[in-house]
Amino acid sequence: MWACEIKADSLHPDYPDNRLTTVVATYPRVIHAEFLTHRVFSRNAASSRAIPTAKLIEQVEQYPYIPEEWGANKPGMQAGEPVIDFIADASSREWRRARTEAVKYAKRLDAYVVHKQWVNRLLEPFSWITTVITGNEWGGFFALRDNPQAMPEMQRLARMLREAIAGSTPKRLDHGQWHLPFVDAEEAKEWSTERCKWVGAGRLARVSYLTHDGERDPSKDVALAERLAAERPIHASPFEHIATPRKPGGVPNNTPGWRQMRQDVESQVQSGDPVAESAAKARHG
Numbered sequence: 001m002w003a004c005e006i007k008a009d010s011l012h013p014d015y016p017d018n019r020l021t022t023v024v025a026t027y028p029r030v031i032h033a034e035f036l037t038h039r040v041f042s043r044n045a046a047s048s049r050a051i052p053t054a055k056l057i058e059q060v061e062q063y064p065y066i067p068e069e070w071g072a073n074k075p076g077m078q079a080g081e082p083v084i085d086f087i088a089d090a091s092s093r094e095w096r097r098a099r100t101e102a103v104k105y106a107k108r109l110d111a112y113v114v115h116k117q118w119v120n121r122l123l124e125p126f127s128w129i130t131t132v133i134t135g136n137e138w139g140g141f142f143a144l145r146d147n148p149q150a151m152p153e154m155q156r157l158a159r160m161l162r163e164a165i166a167g168s169t170p171k172r173l174d175h176g177q178w179h180l181p182f183v184d185a186e187e188a189k190e191w192s193t194e195r196c197k198w199v200g201a202g203r204l205a206r207v208s209y210l211t212h213d214g215e216r217d218p219s220k221d222v223a224l225a226e227r228l229a230a231e232r233p234i235h236a237s238p239f240e241h242i243a244t245p246r247k248p249g250g251v252p253n254n255t256p257g258w259r260q261m262r263q264d265v266e267s268q269v270q271s272g273d274p275v276a277e278s279a280a281k282a283r284h285g
Helices: 029-035 053-062 085-111 116-126 139-145 152-166 185-190 193-206 218-230 261-271 276-284
Strands: 003-011 019-028 042-045 128-135 243-245 258-260
Touching (some): 003 152, 019 029, 019 152, 029 116, 029 128, 053 085, 053 116, 185 193, 218 261, 258 261
Antiparallel strands (some): 003 019, 019 128, 042 128, 243 258
């Protein structure tokens, strides 16, 4: 289930070292909380509260997360030397047994028609999470996480992200052009900029090109993004990944040198015209 894919990679027109990259990564759910401590990133993740329990059970039964190595216990946060093969194999078997028990009780709760936001929590230690990550300051993360002191799974995530970014060729943007994750090249040619932005925001909220019904439907993408922008308080995080180069000054954010769509949407909200005009352009563009 480990996966990593670049969704957009852009260079600032005035500052060639200012590179904004959006990556979609799949990794063990158990390290997600640690990843969230890195506040320089914008991120949206597939939520345990939204995934149908039957789908998550299927994933956990077929592709459970199982630690790839078992280190000996010792004081502190880092494990000791790898345990002998016999102990490692026994540990993996016990982990699988725990997975089986978690699935059994998740099925029982599901049969009681308890909402998935609670049922799915039982499955999280054995599940994977897919996250959209956007940032232009990766150095601190790599220094801390591609490091022997980090948990092995976090080291693997950091190396995976580092290699994906190193293997990508960024596109230089001009002022007025936009960094548009989840909008492919053909769509960008065919649609207006506003439509690209709002479609992208809807897909970013879902962490997928597809709707929950498995369809690729730009009109539903726009509708979702419009609904998120109209909520009070605004559900703003998907709009952070979409950005345009800015000149010095302006409101600071976590992607220096770039004005996020979030800032534009929030400005519209504060002006009393939440999203009506730009969303209408997106629907018809």
